[in-house]
Amino acid sequence: MARLDGKIVVVTGGASGLGRSGATLMHAEGAVVVITDINAELGRETAAEVGENCLYLEHDVSQLDDWNRVFEQVIERYGRVDVLVNNAGIVVVADVEKTTLEEWRRVHSVGTDGTFFGIQLAIGAMRKTGGGSIINMSSLAGIMGYPLIFAYSASKGAIRSMTKSAAVYCAQNSFDIRVNSIHPGTIATPMVAGFSADVEDQGEDRVKLKIGQPDDVGHMMVYLASDESKFVSGSEFVIDSTASVTEGLVPG
Numbered sequence: 001m002a003r004l005d006g007k008i009v010v011v012t013g014g015a016s017g018l019g020r021s022g023a024t025l026m027h028a029e030g031a032v033v034v035i036t037d038i039n040a041e042l043g044r045e046t047a048a049e050v051g052e053n054c055l056y057l058e059h060d061v062s063q064l065d066d067w068n069r070v071f072e073q074v075i076e077r078y079g080r081v082d083v084l085v086n087n088a089g090i091v092v093v094a095d096v097e098k099t100t101l102e103e104w105r106r107v108h109s110v111g112t113d114g115t116f117f118g119i120q121l122a123i124g125a126m127r128k129t130g131g132g133s134i135i136n137m138s139s140l141a142g143i144m145g146y147p148l149i150f151a152y153s154a155s156k157g158a159i160r161s162m163t164k165s166a167a168v169y170c171a172q173n174s175f176d177i178r179v180n181s182i183h184p185g186t187i188a189t190p191m192v193a194g195f196s197a198d199v200e201d202q203g204e205d206r207v208k209l210k211i212g213q214p215d216d217v218g219h220m221m222v223y224l225a226s227d228e229s230k231f232v233s234g235s236e237f238v239i240d241s242t243a244s245v246t247e248g249l250v251p252g
């Protein structure tokens with residue numbers, strides 16, 4: 001029996017990068033995977049590549065109406081949601097003095113609002129079907145000080161805190177719902193390709209990055225989605241091959 005046999009999994013921002021890796025690996029372990037994304041073309045392409053029992057739904061995570069529609073469609077089709085990966089996120093490269101209000105709100109609308117909506121709806125749905133696992137994509141930036149990505153860091157810090165608050169809420173109410181956060185360092189995805197170029201444009205020469213691969217994070221999604229992590233909730237999982245504990249290996 002595969003590790004995720006029969007589980008219904010929703011991955012936001014699943015068309016690309018880490019979401020795509022997680023979707024592929026969870027599907028390989030027997031899950032039915034629903035990829036959601038604003039990028040319809042890439043979303044459909046990724047779902048087709050993942051294969052049978054992988055569906056794409058158009059979804060802007062910053063919009064509560066979209067969330068309601070996605071949950072309705074998944075529950076109508078499959079009866080429940082066992083795992084939600086709140087993965088969609090965007091980054092803006094700007095320090096605290098340069099960040100505009102528009103940039104601040106844009107980053108938070110996707111990362112912070114999107115994760116809030118997802119956690120709230122997932123708890124509501126999972127309570128009715130006996131439980132589940134909510135996996136929130138934070139970042140090392142949610143733990144450490146990254147001066148060049150101010151709004152993003154604030155959003156990832158909020159995701160880290162929302163995770164712990166929701167996890168304790170579920171435990172106190174005896175819901176069998178686990179809520180955990182993942183904190184990758186730098187992983188080779190399209191987001192990071194853009195980010196690195198912006199950092200170089202700002203003349204940042206202190207950045208010496210250890211770079212991981214999307215599957216390094218995708219495998220953690222498999223573990224947190226599976227019943228192997230049944231005693232794990234409210235926890236944060238750093239995936240960075242020591243970058244956060246080694247001086248000088250994080251963006252200045």
Ligand SMILES: NC(=O)c1ccc[n+]([C@@H]2O[C@H](COP(=O)([O-])OP(=O)(O)OC[C@H]3O[C@@H](n4cnc5c(N)ncnc54)[C@H](O)[C@@H]3O)[C@@H](O)[C@H]2O)c1
Pocket residue numbers: 012013014015016017018019036037038039059060061062087088089090110137138139140183184185186187188189190191192
């Ligand atoms: N790559 C890294 O080094 C790294 C490190 C730490 C955390 N993360 C986090 O991992 C997650 C995935 O990042 P990635 O590196 O795979 O980036 P990516 O840009 O490759 O993928 C992000 C996906 O999210 C989608 N998306 C963007 N806005 C959306 C919205 N409003 N609604 C739905 N989908 C939307 C994009 O279309 C894209 O498919 C993000 O939350 C990111 O902050 C990435």
